[in-house]
Amino acid sequence: MILKLVIHFIILVIWFIHVQVSAQDYPQVLAKPGCDSQCGDIAIPFPFGMNTSECYAGKWFEIECGNTSTYQKPYLKSIGVQVRFIDVQQGTVTVNNPIDRNNCGSKDSRPVNQSLEGSPFVYSQEHNKFVAVGCNIITFLQVNGSEGSGCVSICDEDFKVDDIGKMELENSDCNGKSCCQNSLPPYLKEYSTEVKGFKENETDGECSYAMVVQQVGLYSYYTPKGYYFPVNGEMKDVDVVPVVLEWEIPNNLNLKLPPDDLSHCFDTNITSSRYNRSGQRCSCTYGSNPYVEGGCSDYYESSRNSLSHVTISIIKGVSISFGSIILLLLILWRVFKVIKTTIVKKHRENFFKRNGGLLLQQKLSSGEVNMDKVKLFSLKELEKATDNFNTNRVLGKGGQATVYKGMLIDGTIIAVKKFKVQGKIEEFINEFVILSQINHRNVVKLLGSCLETKIPLLVYEFIPNGNLFEYLHQQNEDMPLTWDMRLRIAIEVAGALFYLHSAASQPIYHKDIKSTNILLDEKYRAKVADFGTSRMISIDVTHLTTVVQGTFGYLDPEFFQTSQFTEKSDVYSFGVVLVELLTGQKPITLRSQEEAKSLASYFIMSVEENCVFDIIDERVMKEGEKYHIMKVVNLASQCLELNGKRRPTMREITLELEGIRKLEKDSNAQEGHGDFVRSEDYESLDDNSIISEIMSTFELRSRTTILKDDHVVTM
Known part of the structure; x- marks a missing residue:
């Protein structure tokens, strides 16, 4: 027994x-009873369907199963594209998308880009990239006649023109050498492409390609993160590439979903930035299809x-x-x-x-993360704070993550960063480790993280007044960006970078300084944010060799050429921000229909031609003294030097800006305009407070290092 x-x-x-x-292994309930759920080897789940209107949710979701001599091909009938894969849980459909060719002989005809206007579909910002292949070109993705994205592709001198057609996109990193890539703008429904050479007539006779294409993330716990484009074959033989469309159930469909305790439906605004709720989507806790009765288990x-x-x-x-x-x-x-x-x-x-818990444990055991400064939040706590990550709480979206506004039980307002894909684990760990080491009033404060979800979460202090880019380029008369405020913001950002480069426990290169990554708090004080691509290095290291990445318009030309990122690369990006504050112009503009100019090169040209005051913002010219403005102009010019060794350090920049602001205050005090120096809407800082605070931190660290060295010698 x-x-x-x-x-x-x-x-x-x-x-x-x-x-x-x-x-x-859950039950695979795909289509409605009595409806076909397969076309060839492609599964067709509801709300998509074939044959009769009872099998699909509205005309946009109708699938036409075309027969060939060998096999069947499904087509999305409403927009006439071949379907490769439908994912109901993720709310995506992968389709074939044509390539734009230029100067490619018989294949030079540009296809008409299919418009998705009025449909429940949108090109996925998360799963796609804008890619261009060619030599010494700048390629733009245009939306309604203006640039929505763009990238630069260069070739070595020994690179042959025929090599472009032989290149395989699947095996290319597209890091700027013969192939480049950039993110898509949100809510993209229709686009066109434009290719320009660095110089006039430079690309005549040379073939180039531009496309929107799916990018797939690769991740292993033992190897670094990577990506690849699922495109087989050489470029000259490829006519279409896979692209991912996101979709939602539009409000006007009035689709009656089956009652199911195991499914969850939520409001979405995937296809419209004008409405908080343009449709809805559903998901299963377990199972395959929440839109069909019995589809969740x-x-x-x-x-x-x-x-x-x-x-x-x-x-x-x-x-x-x-x-x-x-x-x-x-x-x-x-x-x-x-x-x-x-x-x-x-x-x-x-x-x-x-979510990188093992890697995080390794960082904790090595002392790289200070757990006294951060908290581990529970998922339940953050869901309650953000109203279950309601779309109405979204503060901003990017290619890597979405940020939600929330409020904890004690009334603390927070910002929760939710990474979009599992392939972003390194960014999550990297940002967590770096921010846990930083204690500076002009760097956004990390409050904690959550590891109990499929996607990692980071929790920050809430910064209420948006970012500098929005505030600078969408000014309002209620709270204008005065000359004094611009100087103060420049000093605060410079001080934060000086702290990262010199006074932190280990030098930190931010690697993505731009006006959108500079937040403004309730008193309009600057807070440097987004450390996902930042790197912490050893004190004796002078540069970091890495794949070229960054934001077009802020990218250091020397880094672009050598792939070596130094502290002077951050100085160059800061110089572009400084020029933005002086001119009020965006980092990339079109001076004419034929010529694209970066703000940095336009500014340097204006300085060399002694006409720089023609491009300075009117408010700056009205409120500041020309002598003080010119000192900032000269400082910005030094930051934008092509040779990184000639650029000043962030310490020198901070000291110079502090000195200019002191001169400005003294001048205003002599003229009896003391009320202009301080505003009730923000709090000015005492003279030399930023540099003094950083220097005291730096000296403390230096003394500690000296004591350690003496101890070693004594031993």
């Missing part, structure tokens, strides 16, 4: 292992059903003894409790590992 119980217990263990291995209920079948088999085997049946039932009940607890624990462990 005992032997029988042992045998049946082994059977239960084997069944448990099977349950663990097949935990993701209860994993634990399925586990219990499987357990019941095993129980029946075991009871038949030991039915000889009533006592053994009772004992077996008790064992089964205990095993079931253990299984359920183990499954829940396994889910949490998987989320912890997937």
Whole structure:
């Protein structure tokens, strides 16, 4: 009898292992009853469907299954594109998208880009990239006649023109050498492309390609993150590439969804920036299709059903003894409790590992992360704070993450950064480690993180007045950006960078300084943000060799040429921000229909031609003295030197700006305009307060280092 119980217990263990291995094998309910769910080898889940209107949710979701001599191809009938894959849980459909060719002989005809206007579809900003292939070109993705994105592609001197057509996009990093890439603007429904050479007639006779294409993320716990473009073959032979469209159920469809406790529906604004709610989407806790009755399943209920079948088999085997049946039932009940607890624990462990928990533990044990400054938030706490990540709480969206506004139980206002894909784990860990080391009033403060979700979360202090780019280029008369405020913001950003370069526990290169990454708090004080691509380096290291990446218009030309990022690369980007504050102009502008100019080069040209005051903002010219403005102009020119060694350090820049502002205050005081220096809407800082605070931190660190060195010598 005992032997029988042992045998049946082994059977239960084997069944448990099977349950663990097949935990993701849920029932695949795709289409409505009586409707086809397959076209060729492509699954067609509802709300998409074929044949009759009962099988799909409105004309936009109708699939036409075309027959060829060898196989069937599904087409999205409303926009006439071939469908490659439909993901109901993610709300995406992958389709074929044509390539724009230029100077490519018989294949030079540009396809007409299909408009998605009025449809529930939009080109996915998260899953796609704008890619250009060619030599010494700047390529623009245009939306309604203006530039929505763009990138620069250069070639080595020994690179042959024919090599462009032979290049395979799947094996290319597209980092700016013969191929470049950039993110798409949000809510993109229609676009065109434009290719220009660096010089007039430079690209005549040379073939180039421009396209919107799917980018797939690769991630391993043991190797760095990577991406690839799922395009097979050489460029000259490729006519279409995969592109991902996001979709939602439009409000005007009035689709009646089946009642299901295991599905969750939520409002969305995927296709319209003008409305907080342009549609809705649903998802299953477990299962395949929340839009079809029975499409979601209860994993634990399925586990219990499987357990019941095993129980029946075991009871038949030991039915000889009533006592053994009772004992077996008790064992089964205990095993079931253990299984359920183990499954829940396994889910949490998987989320912890997937979100970089092991790497974070390594950082904690090495002392790289100061846990006294940050808190681990529970998912329940953050869901309550953000109203379950309501779309109305979105503060901003980017290619990597979405930021939500929230309020904790104690009334603290927070900003929650939710990374979009699992491939961004390194950015999450990198930003967490770096911000946990920083303690500076002009750097956004990290409050904590959450590791209990599929996607990692970071929690910051809430910065209420948006970013400098919006405030500078969308000014209002209620709170204008005065000359004094611009000087103060420049000093605060410079002081923060000086702190990162010189006074932090280890030097930190920000690597993405731009006006959109400079936030303004309730008193319009600057806060440097977004450290996802930043790097912490050893004190004796002078540069960081890395793949060229950054924002067009702010990117250091020397870094672009050498792939070596130094502290002077941050200085160049700061110089562009300083020019933005002086001129009120955007970093990239079109001076004419034929010529694209960066603000940095336009500014340097104006300085060399002694006409720089022609491009300075009117308010700056009105409120500032020319002598003081010219000192800032000269400082910006030094920051934008092409040779990084000639650029000043952030310490020298901070001292210079502090000196200019002191002169400005003294001048205003002599003229009796003391009320202009301080505003009720923001708080000015005492003279030399930023540089004094940083220098005291730096000297403390230096003394500590000297003591350590003396100790080593004594030993």
